[in-house]
Amino acid sequence: MRYLTADIIYPISSSPVKGKVVVVDDKGTISDLVEEKDIDPSKIERLKGSICPGFVNTHCHLELSYMKGKIQSGGGLHHFIKEVEKLKKPGDDEVQQAIRDADAEMKNKGIVAVGDICNTSNTFAFKNSSPIYYHNFMEVYAFAEDRAEAAFEKGVKLQRESRNNSSVTPHAPYSASQKLLKLISEHAKKNNSVLTIHNQETADENLFFLEKRGSILDRLNYFGIDTSHWKAPGKTSLQYTLPQLPSGNKTLLVHNTFTSKGDISFANSFNKNLYWCFCPNANLYIENQLPNIHAFIDSNCQMTLGTDSYASNWSLSILDEIKALQKNFPKVALEEFLKWATLNGAKFLGIENTFGSLEKNKKPGLNLISPDLSMVTTLA
Ligand SMILES: [Zn+2]
Structure with a gap:
């Protein structure tokens, strides 16, 4: 004792x-x-x-840890994606070593549980021996309706390989068709699983859904994705996408850098189990802009913190995220940030009986x- x-x-x-x-x-x-x-x-x-x-990191991409120090900060999301594309694919040994190092770093920095985005099974074997609690989010994406089923099946297949608690979840509003969101929602309702989605990370995400223009449209075209039959719904990405996800499942919206007060009240009235994750250092790394934290506090939102990945951060440390918030929002008490960093994240992941x-x-x-x-x- x-x-x-x-x-x-x-x-x-x-x-x-x-x-x-x-x-x-x-x-x-x-x-x-x-x-x-x-x-x-x-x-x-x-x-x-x-x-x-101990800290709960609700948004990470452990499998991207090999990108540590390789992506230049600044320049916006479009520039960031092009930088990621340019990166040479490393060998399996390098990928696995980077995963082990990142996990050890998180443990040393006091992180005890992680909500981790997975596009591959690269982290699965290692996670079995890690002292950290992991929830795996199998991330799926397909903008084209006719690719929805294949994308969803790939996520379900990945989920079968995972031994951790897991969910199949959409990547972002602009990378999911209505059909894909429907498949994910039915699966989530059946399994009572928690969901997460990247939300309003750039101003252009809203511009795409409001007016069908901007860098998201450019990017879809750049990747050869046919957008000719797609019509802009004339709503923000959040107000368009959230009603297509189940209202009863715990759902974590990640980033929220360009989320307005109107979006917040719309979202909170649609889903009473909504959580909002901030990754301030990743926002500073890519867009050099932070969410309007006070708007979320004023609306009694349930906030959590995430590190995002080594593609867009200098460290995988929740304390570093708290420091970034304190520097930019000095009027908010440390106690408040610590609650986001611990109990709120544990509640979202459903592990509050042990953690938080x-x-x-x-x-x-x-x-x-x-x-x-x-x-x-x-x-x-
Ligand atoms: Zn992310």
């Missing part, structure tokens, strides 16, 4: 406290949170900084954050 205290403790399920001790057993299970005076002082480990639960808060009998992982937020040390 260890008796740990620090300058401040963030249980997350209740207000931050001082003068309390986290009692944790050898396996990392929280045995109690008690007043300091009730513990023999010689047993107490006093630490500098704050103690909080410092409560008796949970085994959430324990992080010590240094006073200047520069470092995280894992305590359990």
Whole structure:
């Protein structure tokens, strides 16, 4: 048994406290949170900084870790995709080593659970031996209606190969036909699975759905995808796409960089189990723009945090994402960001009985954050 205290403790399920001790057993299970005076002082480990639960990273692409340091930051999403295209495909050994390194980095940075986007089975074998909890999202895409079934089947096949909890999920509004969204929705309803979709990462995503123009249209044409029969619905990408997904399944919208207040209230009224994931460093890396965080807070949204992948980030660290948010939104309390980074993510993934808060009998992982937020040390 260890008796740990620090300058401040963030249980997350209740207000931050001082003068309390986290009692944790050898396996990392929280045995109690008690007043300091009730513990023999010689047993107490006093630490500098704050103690909080392990972090939940709700948006990552572990299989893209081999791109670390290879894609230049800045230049927008269109430039980014061209950079990714130019990249030479590495050998299997390099891909697997990068996956192992990225997983080890996340563990060292206090991440205990990850919602991971999968286009291949490259990470599956490794995940069986990782101490991190993974939920695999099999990402499917096909803009053309006649390719919907094949794309969906590919996702289902991948899901059969995965031993982790998993879902079949759409990539983004502009890469899914109505038919593909219908197939995914029926599958999700049948399996009561959680869904995720990249949302409004660029201004041009809305422009495509509102007016059928801009860089998304250019990109579809560039890839030789026939858009001639497609008509713009005249709505934002979110307002067009969300009603085609089930309203009862937990759904995570990722990025939300160009989401308006109108979009937020529309979306929240459609689905009561909606979660909004921010990946601020990826947004800064690609578009150099951040979502309007205050609009989401004012609308009582359930926020989570993600690192996205090494194709578009300098690190896979939730603490680094918190730091980016603190720098840009200094009025928001650290407590709020920590809730997004822990309990909200655990609730979205359905693992809140184990992860997300410092409560008796949970085994959430324990992080010590240094006073200047520069470092995280894992305590359990
Ligand atoms: Zn992503």
